[in-house]
Amino acid sequence: MPAIFQASKTVIGAPSPAELGVLVCERPGWPPFAESRYVKRLSVIAAGLGMQLFAFAPWTWNPRDDSVKGWSWNEQSRDWEPSNRRLPSVVYDRAWPESEEEKLRYRRALKAVQTAKRLVLLNGSLPHKGKVYEMLVKESEFAAYLPPTALYEGASSLALWLRKHNGAAFLKPVAGSQGKRVLAITLDSGGGAALSGRDDRNRPLIRSYDNSAEALRRIDRWIGDRKYLMQPLLDMRSGSGEPYDLRALMQKNRRGRWSLTGIAARIGAPSSVTANLHGGGKAAPAAGTLIAQFGERRGGELLEEIAKLSSSIVTRLEQTFGRFAEIGLDFGIERSGKLWFLEANSKPGRSAMSSAGEGAASAAAEQPLSYAKSILLRLATTDARRSPPGSGCASPGRVIHEFDHL
Structure with a gap:
């Protein structure tokens, strides 16, 4: 994808001690990258904190003068402005590569920068879902909250899984996000199978087959060489379905201390297999949702349980996989009231936080910047390329992200 800098300014001087870069993937059209509304909001908040913020794609880095081609939000003109900027010391990864080709380009470009420069990453990255599960299930504190999980190894492995789990299963890609390419399968008493899920564009996917063996063959072709996890199909629906x-x-x-910004409910359509907002779900207050489902006492207990478990999980994830600035944690609750931990996200969305209580939406955007500012201030008084404790610094050469028809 070509870079878009027809009228770029040149602003290459000494890097500002309060300058934060936001990693993005450029794209044709306008705005020039995904999640531009969130990055714009970050820019406005950063200015109020005395920080400069700009977005850039890692493949625009020029090693000759250590510059990147960045995008800055101009509040007066209400538009994005391109300029050549010095590579920042601290970066916040909000890149969303759309294709396998773009994912590969992004990984290679970022690795090239890291090999030559020592960047402080505001947030680290988690390995794929299978690795996270393998680590957490070994801990007695978490094992009871993790649904049985196994790696998909072909149609025969899924057939065996279905026999063990009452003829129903949920499959998800180990490196997936936003609910894309998930699939639920349910066998019927007549030997057929019903499938429901989301495709790679997050569109609803519904199929039915008179022969379950044919359904398994179609699923195997659809998965291809991608890595998938199998789980039981848990009944995590409200009373209205x-x-x-x-x-x-x-x-x-x-101060570099973990805090719970908020808990929000995400509710999908009755015909959907997921509740993700990107798949058409809607956000709702967690307390009201749980009280309506389980009553005031049990609803309150579940909120307290989620808050306590969230604190323990992020602490353990950080001990195992390195420093983080934020992590989104997803939980499901069966109609019986059984709480399950579903997955962790090191690049969490925050749209649902508008329903998470007073101030949660503002804090969701402000916290990363406050934390980044504390890192920048410490860097300004020490080695400009040295990572302070808790900064989420990656060592040179580390690959930051593992990215990964019916």
């Missing part, structure tokens, strides 16, 4: 889950957003404050 809508799928729902709970998103807890854990973030570090300016």
Whole structure:
């Protein structure tokens, strides 16, 4: 994809001690990258904190003068402005590569920068879902909250899984996000199978087959060489039949301490297999959702349980996989009231936080910047390329992200 800098300014001087870069993937059209509304909001908040913020794609880095081609939000003109900027010392990864080709380009470009420069990454990255599961299931504190999980190894492995789990299963890609390419399969008493899920564009996917063996063959072709996990198809729907889950957003404050920004419910359409907002779900207050489902006492207990478990999980993830600034944690609750931990996200969305209580939406955007500012201030008084404790610094050469028809 070509870079878009027809009228770029040149602003290459000494890097500002309060300058934060936001990693993005450029794209044709306008605005020039995904999640531009969120990055614009970050820019406005950063200015109020005395920080300069600009977005850039890692493949625009020029090693000759250590510059990148960045995008800055101009509040007066209400538009994005391109300029050549010095590579920042601290970066916040909000890149969303759309294709396998773009994912590969992004990984290679970022690795090239890291090999030559020592960047402080505001947030680290988690390995794929299978690795996270393998680590957490070994801990007695978490094992009871993790649904049985196994790696998909072909149609025969899924057939065996279905026999063990009452003829139903849920499959998800180990490196997936936003609910894309998930699939539920349910066998019927007549030997057929019903499939429901989301495709790679997050569109609803519904199929039925008179022969379950044919359904398994179609699933195997659809999965191809991608890595998938198999889980039981848990009954995590409301009394009115809508799928729902709970998103807890854990973030570090300016002192580098974990805090719970908020918990929000995400509710999908009755015909959907997921509750993700990107798949058409809607956000709702967690307390009201749980009280309506389980009553005031049990609803309150579940919120307390999620808050406590979230704090323990992020602490353990950080001990194992390196420093983080924020992690989104997803929980599901069966109609029986059984709480399940579903997955962790090191690049969490925050749209649902508008329903998570007073101030949660503002804190969700402000916390990363407050934490980044504390890192920048410490860097300004020490080695400009040295990572302070808790900064989420990656060592040179580390690959930051593992990215990964019916």
